[in-house]
Amino acid sequence: MPIVFAGAASHAPGMTAWTEAAPKEQADKFLGNYRRLGEMLAASKPDAIVALSVEHWANFFLNQMPSFCIGRARHYDGPVEEWLRIPKARVPGDAKLSAEVIDACLDGGFDPSFSDELLFDHATFLPLHFLNPGMAVPVVPVIINTLTPPMPTAMRCFAMGQFLGNVLEQHPKRIAVIATGGLSHWPGEAKHGKINIPFDKRFLDTLISGDRTKLTEYSHEEINVEAGSGGHEIRTWIALAGAVQNWKAELLAYEPVVPWATGCGLVAFSR
Amino acid sequence: MSLYQLQKLIYHVNRDPAQRERYRQDPVSFVKNYDLSDDEAKAALNVDVRALYTMGVHSLLLRPFTLLHKVSNEDYAKALKGLE
Numbered sequence: 001m002p003i004v005f006a007g008a009a010s011h012a013p014g015m016t017a018w019t020e021a022a023p024k025e026q027a028d029k030f031l032g033n034y035r036r037l038g039e040m041l042a043a044s045k046p047d048a049i050v051a052l053s054v055e056h057w058a059n060f061f062l063n064q065m066p067s068f069c070i071g072r073a074r075h076y077d078g079p080v081e082e083w084l085r086i087p088k089a090r091v092p093g094d095a096k097l098s099a100e101v102i103d104a105c106l107d108g109g110f111d112p113s114f115s116d117e118l119l120f121d122h123a124t125f126l127p128l129h130f131l132n133p134g135m136a137v138p139v140v141p142v143i144i145n146t147l148t149p150p151m152p153t154a155m156r157c158f159a160m161g162q163f164l165g166n167v168l169e170q171h172p173k174r175i176a177v178i179a180t181g182g183l184s185h186w187p188g189e190a191k192h193g194k195i196n197i198p199f200d201k202r203f204l205d206t207l208i209s210g211d212r213t214k215l216t217e218y219s220h221e222e223i224n225v226e227a228g229s230g231g232h233e234i235r236t237w238i239a240l241a242g243a244v245q246n247w248k249a250e251l252l253a254y255e256p257v258v259p260w261a262t263g264c265g266l267v268a269f270s271r
Numbered sequence: 272m273s274l275y276q277l278q279k280l281i282y283h284v285n286r287d288p289a290q291r292e293r294y295r296q297d298p299v300s301f302v303k304n305y306d307l308s309d310d311e312a313k314a315a316l317n318v319d320v321r322a323l324y325t326m327g328v329h330s331l332l333l334r335p336f337t338l339l340h341k342v343s344n345e346d347y348a349k350a351l352k353g354l355e
Contacts, residue, residue, distance in 0.1 A: 056331045057282060057285070057286065057329075057331060057332060058286075061278075061279070061282050062275055062278060062279070063279075147329075147331070148329060186330075187330060187331060187334070188330030188331055188333060188334035188347075189330045189351075190324070190351040190352075190353075190354040190355045191355050192330075192347075192348065192351075229330060229331075
């Protein structure tokens with residue numbers, strides 16, 4: 001079976017750790033749609049979820065920082081953050097699918113690193129909490145370095161997504177692909193709390209109704225200035241756009257939630 | 272300058288409970304395990320948010336490190352005021 005589901009979602013620790021700090025209407029609307037995206041994922045009856053994600057010094061440090069790392073573990077523990085108000089759990093992996101994807105990448109000219117042990121911090125765990133309740137579906141994480149420069153370019157992330165999309169389309173399993181990160185935010189920086197709504201809207205417009213190949217034109221500098229250090233995570237969305245290039249996209253929610261310090265978006269794709 | 276070493280120290284304290292405990296027991300000795308300039312060592316020992324930030328410590332290393340030292344959101348923002 002080909003890819004059966006694709007969706008993109010922002011993550012921010014405040015979504016669960018300090019939910020009530022956000023205006024109730026905004027929190028309800030966003031998190032309600034997060035659960036709705038989860039219901040759409042469940043309805044697609046996937047055998048596995050490929051998660052295009054990021055991390056925040058949970059596994060990698062400056063002594064070794066892969067641009068792309070595919071998890072190949074039998075399970076992943078998380079969340080790293082004790083204070084996230086999400087119970088700790090062991091997320092099942094699909095080591096066989098991981099190995100097949102890694103082999104296909106290497107055979108096809110993409111050279112990701114791989115890891116048999118990855119912890120999930122809020123970046124991966126929080127979206128799975130909403131999209132994969134009970135952690136019922138096994139996960140293959142694809143961690144993109146959006147944390148510290150130099151990072152893979154938007155163009156390379158799109159191409160990686162395209163490549164991955166082709167591999168997954170030919171796989172016998174039913175596979176859901178999710179992307180998580182962004183949109184604009186400046187976590188822990190002097191500009192912490194700023195959200196660039198025009199940037200976020202332009203990005204979503206291009207993703208949803210524009211020419212998706214234009215997403216490859218974002219430069220590191222533009223993202224850094226306009227969307228902040230946290231905005232680099234849009235590379236996961238760009239990779240997903242590459243994976244399902246011809247699918248339609250629907251905006252489920254966009255909420256610039258100041259107490260969560262993040263422009264929060266949710267997009268569902270369909271053939 | 273040894274930003275790598277400074278960030279390594281903070282990474283260890285943030286992420287490794289055993290190292291964090293050693294740091295808590297005797298920060299002055301702990302800091303000597305890293306190849307830091309005098310200013311870097313001083314900034315780390317004083318948890319000088321503004322100095323560490325200006326030296327280039329990654330914000331997602333710095334904020335968890337300062338949270339371990341009970342630096343509130345307000346005090347953190349105040350320390351970085353004017354650096355926007």
